[in-house]
Amino acid sequence: MTELIETAKNTLLAPGGLDMRDLDAVFAKMITPNVDYADLYFQYTRQESWLLEEGRVKSGSHNIEQGVGVRAVTGEKSGLAYSDEIILPALTEAATAARAISRQGGNDVSHAITWSDGRAPRLYRSEDPLVSLDDTDKVRLLERVEQEARRQDPRIKEVIASMAGVHEVILIARNDGALSADIRPLVRLNVTVIAEHNGRREQGSTGGGGRVSYEYFTDELAMGYAREAARQALVNLEARDPPAGTMPVVLGPGWPGILLHEAIGHGLEGDFNRKGTSAFAGRIGESVASSQCTVVDDGTMPNRRGSLSVDDEGNPTQNTVLIENGILKAYMQDAMNARLMGVAPTGNGRRESFAHLPMPRMTNTYMMPGDMDPDEIIASVDKGLYAVNFGGGQVDITSGKFVFSASEAYLIEHGKVGPAVKGATLIGNGPDVLTRVSMVGNDLELDPGVGTCGKEGQSVPVGVGQPTLRIDGITVGGVRV
Amino acid sequence: MSATDPLDEQTGNRQLTEVARRALDEATGRGATEADAAVSRSQGFSVTVRLGDVETVEYNRDKNLVVNVYFGHRSGSASTSDFSPRAVADTVRAACSIAKYTAEDECAGLADRDRLATEIPELDLEHPWELALDDAIDLARECEHRAREVDPRITNSEGATISTHGGTEAYANTHGFEGLVSGTRHSVSCAVIGEQDGLMQRDFWYSATRDPAELESPRHVGDAAARRTLRRLGARQITTREAPVLFEAPVAASLLSHFSAAARGSSLYRKASFLLDQLGQPVFPAFVRIHEQPHLPKAVGSAPYDNEGVATVNRDLVTDGVLQSYVLDSYSARKLGMQTTGNAGGLRNLTIESGGLDLAGLLKEMDTGLLVTELIGFGVNVVTGDYSRGAAGFWVEHGEIQYPVEEITIAGNLKDMFQRIAEVGNDVDTRGNIRSGSILLENLTIAGA
Numbered sequence: 001m002t003e004l005i006e007t008a009k010n011t012l013l014a015p016g017g018l019d020m021r022d023l024d025a026v027f028a029k030m031i032t033p034n035v036d037y038a039d040l041y042f043q044y045t046r047q048e049s050w051l052l053e054e055g056r057v058k059s060g061s062h063n064i065e066q067g068v069g070v071r072a073v074t075g076e077k078s079g080l081a082y083s084d085e086i087i088l089p090a091l092t093e094a095a096t097a098a099r100a101i102s103r104q105g106g107n108d109v110s111h112a113i114t115w116s117d118g119r120a121p122r123l124y125r126s127e128d129p130l131v132s133l134d135d136t137d138k139v140r141l142l143e144r145v146e147q148e149a150r151r152q153d154p155r156i157k158e159v160i161a162s163m164a165g166v167h168e169v170i171l172i173a174r175n176d177g178a179l180s181a182d183i184r185p186l187v188r189l190n191v192t193v194i195a196e197h198n199g200r201r202e203q204g205s206t207g208g209g210g211r212v213s214y215e216y217f218t219d220e221l222a223m224g225y226a227r228e229a230a231r232q233a234l235v236n237l238e239a240r241d242p243p244a245g246t247m248p249v250v251l252g253p254g255w256p257g258i259l260l261h262e263a264i265g266h267g268l269e270g271d272f273n274r275k276g277t278s279a280f281a282g283r284i285g286e287s288v289a290s291s292q293c294t295v296v297d298d299g300t301m302p303n304r305r306g307s308l309s310v311d312d313e314g315n316p317t318q319n320t321v322l323i324e325n326g327i328l329k330a331y332m333q334d335a336m337n338a339r340l341m342g343v344a345p346t347g348n349g350r351r352e353s354f355a356h357l358p359m360p361r362m363t364n365t366y367m368m369p370g371d372m373d374p375d376e377i378i379a380s381v382d383k384g385l386y387a388v389n390f391g392g393g394q395v396d397i398t399s400g401k402f403v404f405s406a407s408e409a410y411l412i413e414h415g416k417v418g419p420a421v422k423g424a425t426l427i428g429n430g431p432d433v434l435t436r437v438s439m440v441g442n443d444l445e446l447d448p449g450v451g452t453c454g455k456e457g458q459s460v461p462v463g464v465g466q467p468t469l470r471i472d473g474i475t476v477g478g479v480r481v
Numbered sequence: 482m483s484a485t486d487p488l489d490e491q492t493g494n495r496q497l498t499e500v501a502r503r504a505l506d507e508a509t510g511r512g513a514t515e516a517d518a519a520v521s522r523s524q525g526f527s528v529t530v531r532l533g534d535v536e537t538v539e540y541n542r543d544k545n546l547v548v549n550v551y552f553g554h555r556s557g558s559a560s561t562s563d564f565s566p567r568a569v570a571d572t573v574r575a576a577c578s579i580a581k582y583t584a585e586d587e588c589a590g591l592a593d594r595d596r597l598a599t600e601i602p603e604l605d606l607e608h609p610w611e612l613a614l615d616d617a618i619d620l621a622r623e624c625e626h627r628a629r630e631v632d633p634r635i636t637n638s639e640g641a642t643i644s645t646h647g648g649t650e651a652y653a654n655t656h657g658f659e660g661l662v663s664g665t666r667h668s669v670s671c672a673v674i675g676e677q678d679g680l681m682q683r684d685f686w687y688s689a690t691r692d693p694a695e696l697e698s699p700r701h702v703g704d705a706a707a708r709r710t711l712r713r714l715g716a717r718q719i720t721t722r723e724a725p726v727l728f729e730a731p732v733a734a735s736l737l738s739h740f741s742a743a744a745r746g747s748s749l750y751r752k753a754s755f756l757l758d759q760l761g762q763p764v765f766p767a768f769v770r771i772h773e774q775p776h777l778p779k780a781v782g783s784a785p786y787d788n789e790g791v792a793t794v795n796r797d798l799v800t801d802g803v804l805q806s807y808v809l810d811s812y813s814a815r816k817l818g819m820q821t822t823g824n825a826g827g828l829r830n831l832t833i834e835s836g837g838l839d840l841a842g843l844l845k846e847m848d849t850g851l852l853v854t855e856l857i858g859f860g861v862n863v864v865t866g867d868y869s870r871g872a873a874g875f876w877v878e879h880g881e882i883q884y885p886v887e888e889i890t891i892a893g894n895l896k897d898m899f900q901r902i903a904e905v906g907n908d909v910d911t912r913g914n915i916r917s918g919s920i921l922l923e924n925l926t927i928a929g930a
Contacts, residue, residue: 048579053751056584061558062575064568076531081540084562097540100614135582158751194753194864201752203864242869244892244928245721275531276637277674279681357537392859394871398674398683399716401888403858403871425860425869425890427928477860477869477890479926481721 001181001310002117004126008171008181012042012066016087023173024113025088029095030072031175032102037073037335039313042066042086042171043354048130049164052142069354070094073336077101082355115173118180120309120316123302124211126183128167132213138163141189141214141222148226149193155237156230157201158194163187165214172314180314185211186305186461188450191225195233202239204232205407208448210305225448232389232408235420242409242424242478248381249426249471250412252388253374254445257464260295260365261453262393262402263430264288268322268330269360269455270337270348272397279400279431280328288328289434292370295323297332299347299363305449306364306463310347313358317347322365323434334360352458362453366465370440374468377439379415385476386410386417387426400430403477425477433474441468493522494661497651500564504548505655507573513580515551515591516573516655519788520544520564523648528614530621531640538614541646550576556589557581588815591789596811596821597658598792601785605778606664608692610645617643620669620699627703628673634714635707637674639683641699644668658790666781667693671706677714682885684709684855689912691779709854712875716885719876723924725850726891727843727877730908732856734915737771739895741828741915742863744798746813755866755896756804764804765899768836771799774916775829782914788826796822798831832916835907843906843921845880851927852877853891866895872927889929898922 013019023040030038044066051059067084068091081097083090133141146159166186173179188209194201206228210216251259264280272278280288289295299317301307308317313335321329333341334349337360350361378386386409393404405425411418446465453462501518508516522544529536546569547560557579561572625641649663670687686705688697697705728736740756748754756764765771775793777783786792789811797805809817810825838846853874860869869892875882893901906918 056586058583058586058589059556059558060579060583061560062572062579063560064572064575065562067562077535077537079538081542083542084544094540098538101535101538135578139582158753160751194751196752201757201864203753203862242892244890244926246928246930275639277639277681277683355541355543357539394857394859396683396855396857396873398681399713399873399887401857401871401873403860403890405858405860405869422865422867423860423862423869424892425858425871427858427871427888427890429888475718475888475890475928475930477871477892477928479869479892479894481723481926 001119004181004183005117005179007183008169011044011169012086012171018086018088020115022088024111026091026095027113027175028111029092030099032099034074035072035099035102036075038175039071040173041069041312041354044169045166046130047164047166049162050138050142052146052161055146057139057142067354070098071357072098072101074102076340078336078357080357113177115177115179118178118310118314123300123307123309124185125213127213129165129185129187129213130167132215138214141217145191145222145226148223149191149230152227152230153195153234155195155197155234156193157196160192161190163189174314178314180310182309185213187212187214187216189217189222189225190450191229193229193233195237197237200237202233202236204229204236206232207450210303210449211307212303235408236422239420239422241480242421243476243480244478246473246475248384249474249476250378250381250384250386251469251471253441253443253468254465255447256387256390257366257447257466258390258393258404260367260466261362261464262395262404263428263433264295264323265362265365266395267397267400267430268332270331270333270341271360273331274337274341278397283328286328287326288431289323289326290437291326292440293323293326293434293437294321294368296321296368297348297362297365301364304364304463305451305461308363311349312351313349315345315347315349317363320346332360332362334358350460352460356458359455361455361460362462364446364463364465366444366446367467369442369444369467372439372441374441374443377441377468377470378412378417380439380470381412382414384412386412395430401427402430403427426474427477428474433471436472437469438472439470443467494649497522497649498653498659498661500546500569501651501653503566503569504546504573505653507570508548508550509655511573511577512552513550513577514553516549517591517653518546518548519650519652520546521648521650523646525644525646527642527644528617528621529640529642530618530625531638533622533626535618536640546572548573548576550580551590552580554585554587554589555580555583557583588812591654591656592791592811592821594656596791597656598786598790601660602776604776604783604785606691606783607647608665609647610667610693612645624669624671624699624703627700628671628707631704631707632711634675634677634711635673636676639672639674641671641703652790654790660786660790662785665691667696669696669699669702671703673706673710675710675714682710682713682716684713689781691781713873713885716873716887718888718930719886719927720930721928723926725847726922726925727847727850727852728920729852729854730906730910730917730919732853733917733920734910734913735856736920737831737833737915737917739861739863741808741831744808746807746809746817748863749807750813750816753864755863759804760807762804763802765799765802766902767802769799769802769902770797770834772797772832773828773830774832777830780830782830784829787823791821791823791825793823793829830914830916833905835909835918836905838904838906840906840908840919843904843919844877846904847877847921848880849878851886852882868893868895868898889927892926892928898925
């Protein structure tokens with residue numbers, strides 16, 4: 001990581017004339033006998049987006065943001081102040097504000113911290129993805145995506161295609177002397193189409209991306225997004241009203257893994273469990289799922305949207321087994337909650353930016369494959385729902401109730417996939433929905449890389465995944481009683 | 482520390498306007514035919530107390546410049562948080578560079594000159610709160626303490642938060658418009674957890690205003706949070722059925738937000754709205770009036786002009802149930818062959834006119850049905866109007882609440898749901914940008930056990 005750290009220092013510290021001795025002085029302001037932990041989070045972000053509609057790339061935007069977040073932690077208390085100017089007076093002022101939680105002034109005696117470079121495997125390339133493709137070629141790619149979608153069927157009336165890239169440089173300095181850096185690329189391409197027939201309009205939406213450069217979007221992949229969005233819209237043109245009530249549901253592989261994110265993922269974040277506000281609090285070692293369910297949160301997958309070489313507190317990410325054969329094994333932790341719960345951090349400390357406090361967040365959360373053939377799973381259902389694409393979801397971690405909304409679904413009739421039905425919201429109870437998983441497929445897929453998770457007003461990129469699985473009963477929020 | 486620092490303020494505001502002017506000069510210097518710049522800064526802090534002790538203290542201080550440039554009908558946009566002359570120049574250059582690659586779009590450009598605001602009404606939006614950190618901590622502590630003493634079944638807490646923020650935004654464009662608006666926003670909030678028979682429920686309450694003198698007392702907020710949590714204890718699922726649904730005021734506003742999303746120009750010119758071609762049509766029952774009140778003094782959504790400098794006006798969107806107007810900025814208006822409605826940046830204080838009943842009256846009117854107090858999930862399709870969301874609330878019989886309900890969905894199509902509005906209550910929630918009383922709908926599908 002030493003090379004990354006040098007690059008990050010040059011990007012983040014050098015322009016404001018800062019060096020490591022200056023950081024010693026900032027920590028001296030913050031460290032009092034009762035401050036357990038303190039860190040400085042320097043961040044530089046450059047991002048762009050391009051939007052095509054009505055066949056033309058009509059708008060684009062470019063944004064540069066940088067700043068430093070200064071945090072002090074005392075027991076269960078956190079103080080945060082930040083500045084968008086990375087210069088010593090601003091850092092000192094922020095440090096003075098952040099230590100307000102400790103109720104004691106710093107001794108202001110500068111003591112040299114022994115800095116040591118952190119170590120972590122690099123999971124993605126550090127080149128700026130924004131320059132990986134000429135602007136002319138970005139525009140042309142979006143135009144080709146649009147033409148490909150339109151080419152699928154005369155009923156495709158509108159195509160909206162967008163692409164976005166982010167180049168982020170991060171330097172994290174902690175009071176224990178650990179120094180970490182990361183350079184994080186992130187790109188995505190999205191396509192939404194509207195199909196119209198006999199006055200009825202329906203949409204289809206898809207996309208993908210990851211911590212890669214724009215070269216990831218080969219023609220084959222990008223045109224595939226276009227065809228997939230068109231296919232979904234055309235399916236929805238034929239869809240009937242969805243059924244209402246509790247029934248067996250088969251979820252397709254990949255993006256439907258949002259089930260895991262909502263039903264159990266948030267409920268297993270360390271902060272909620274330390275505070276006892278999660279329906280999963282105090283349940284480590286208990287059975288919370290059928291024995292066929294093993295669920296992990298894995299931040300170490302190369303190039304994936306939810307992955308991080310180090311989390312936003314400088315800890316390497318890891319593959320954490322959350323549920324093993326139905327038994328609850330672990331929570332996801334940041335540094336503060338791990339310390340307070342007496343466990344090791346799991347590399348899940350994440351923050352939206354320097355202006356936000358870190359907290360335990362998911363990375364890539366997915367269920368391991370079972371041994372069932374997906375066709376057998378569908379064939380096992382006499383009457384139910386087969387849901388293959390989803391929009392967003394949400395959870396109340398205290399009551400455990402969660403929802404996720406299907407955007408492409410079919411009836412299952414006598415073991416066969418029947419007619420398409422319009423989207424409906426599914427609602428369940430997190431602590432028991434996985435106990436009703438009776439079959440797990442052998443077809444694990446991860447989502448294509450467009451997921452964003454919101455928690456307490458902070459958004460971070462995440463991934464989900466799962467094989468085809470059968471839930472014996474979940475409430476489907478349709479309109480047909 | 483207070484939300485605004487008066488010593489700094491005049492200098493700071495002058496600086497915002499200067500940054501905007503510098504960006505416009507830079508843009509025209511680079512050959513842009515038109516440009517605009519929005520320059521903002523905000524500051525404040527929030528403190529959360531949990532289980533009687535400080536949990537977080539967060540200081541906020543943000544600034545931002547957004548510049549849009551036009552070369553004829555090609556546009557580009559860029560933003561930065563750095564106001565140094567070099568960063569401003571780089572940002573304008575980035576916007577100009579993008580404009581080289583975007584396509585000609587005859588509708589792109591600034592608002593027409595004759596639509597720009599010429600008189601700026603005083604809306605009384607700025608009321609700094611001279612609040613020391615220690616005092617804020619005491620208020621949060623008082624709020625949470627009250628919530629936790631209401632009933633022994635309140636067993637845990639997510640804490641109480643006091644926050645105070647202020648900000649100023651300058652907007653200028655090359656038509657010669659220059660404006661500056663300052664405002665403050667303060668809040669008291671509390672969320673607590675109750676437990677009964679080993680099962681937990683959480684609920685919350687908050688008060689948010691521009692003037693700290695108008696905030697509900699911390700004690701009142703804590704009390705409301707506790708009572709809202711307690712009434713949810715013992716919730717159960719009901720069976721699938723059709724029944725009338727009463728949306729309590731804080732969630733009724735969401736119905737109007739779906740209306741607003743469908744009436745927005747960008748949804749219409751993309752033909753991505755269930756309100757397409759509905760202008761002049763009876764979209765609601767004849768008693769419904771929906772209007773926008775951008776000049777309400779002290780209101781959260783008030784603004785003298787929109788994000789393009791166009792004068793905002795009081796106007797009806799729905800009169801006697803008939804859709805009168807869409808929600809347009811200059812671009813979407815040109816796309817649709819219409820005039821901007823002063824809604825760049827959205828609607829401001831969208832209001833649905835109340836009838837004569839309070840919540841108790843509405844429950845009597847409904848007689849038997851579902852009172853919804855919480856909605857979760859994103860199951861709303863603005864293209865088709867299809868609606869399916871997770872809900873929690875209370876089963877009501879003979880106008881009286883019987884028991885709490887959870888793990889259900891309510892579903893329908895917004896086109897029908899709007900037509901089925903039977904009553905709008907006078908219990909208006911004024912905390913947000915949408916002002917609505919509780920709304921009673923005739924039958925919807927409720928999915929449950």
